[in-house]
Amino acid sequence: MILIENLKVTYRTAAGPVEALAGVSFAVERGESCAVIGPSGCGKSTLLYVLAGLKQDFEGKVEVAGRTQIALILQHFGLLPWKNVWENVALGLKVRRLPPQEVERRVSFWLKNLGLYELRYLYPAQLSGGQCQRVAIARALVLQPDLLLMDEPFSSLDALTREALQETLLEIWQETRCTIVLVTHSIEEAVFLGQKVVLLSPRPGRVVAVYTHPLVGDKSWRHHPDFHLACTRIRQELSRAGEAKTG
Ligand SMILES: Nc1ncnc2c1ncn2[C@@H]1O[C@H](COP(=O)(O)OP(=O)(O)OP(=O)(O)O)[C@@H](O)[C@H]1O
Numbered sequence: 001m002i003l004i005e006n007l008k009v010t011y012r013t014a015a016g017p018v019e020a021l022a023g024v025s026f027a028v029e030r031g032e033s034c035a036v037i038g039p040s041g042c043g044k045s046t047l048l049y050v051l052a053g054l055k056q057d058f059e060g061k062v063e064v065a066g067r068t069q070i071a072l073i074l075q076h077f078g079l080l081p082w083k084n085v086w087e088n089v090a091l092g093l094k095v096r097r098l099p100p101q102e103v104e105r106r107v108s109f110w111l112k113n114l115g116l117y118e119l120r121y122l123y124p125a126q127l128s129g130g131q132c133q134r135v136a137i138a139r140a141l142v143l144q145p146d147l148l149l150m151d152e153p154f155s156s157l158d159a160l161t162r163e164a165l166q167e168t169l170l171e172i173w174q175e176t177r178c179t180i181v182l183v184t185h186s187i188e189e190a191v192f193l194g195q196k197v198v199l200l201s202p203r204p205g206r207v208v209a210v211y212t213h214p215l216v217g218d219k220s221w222r223h224h225p226d227f228h229l230a231c232t233r234i235r236q237e238l239s240r241a242g243e244a245k246t247g
């Protein structure tokens, strides 16, 4: 579904070039869930912008399978403040000129599924951070994407809501068989959701390791002994990569 070879991204700023990604290579199979984890500023959001086609100024090779319907959930939600919850979620479908009944059906389905239906006439400024996050998720899912790109979609949720939404995401993934690339800071989240976990070094991001977790999708995976081993391994690898960087 996705093939990335030697991807390099450099931002040009008034203070000189900032190298964000320095030669990243990995692949994601169709239907696979891939988590990308790495320290703040290592280029994770940049990687998603490239995959979404929003950043075209890069070196290296990036291939996304043809005719892929892509949805991107931005780190800061990207909600329109002057539109209410319903309108924000319906936006992408209206742009695609879907028939009004179909817009109605998909939007109410996802608002109900994500516990937002009662809030549908409120505006983003009237919502909590976690509610905004769910609106951003609903807005992506109504598009019925084949490729779902998510930039820390659960970061402003409390632990229990976060776990519940991770499980909802797994169900959606299993039902729709979409491909997922999820950026996260949370080791547990990466291991719970990522059949493949790509670990990036501090900026400029390079791939330090790639792990596979065949039990992802199984609800009991979080309580499996191997789950904790996998988390420990990634924690050690991340701190080793950080130390190598600082000296
Ligand atoms: N538009 C830009 N212009 C200049 N530099 C940028 C720009 N966007 C990002 N950067 C720099 O590129 C690097 C990577 O940024 P990016 O947002 O991809 O990191 P990230 O891994 O998503 O970080 P975080 O985990 O904090 O969200 C950072 O050092 C950042 O300062």
Ligand SMILES: [Mg+2]
Residues within 6 Å of the ligand: 044, 045, 046, 075, 151
């Ligand atoms: Mg980011």
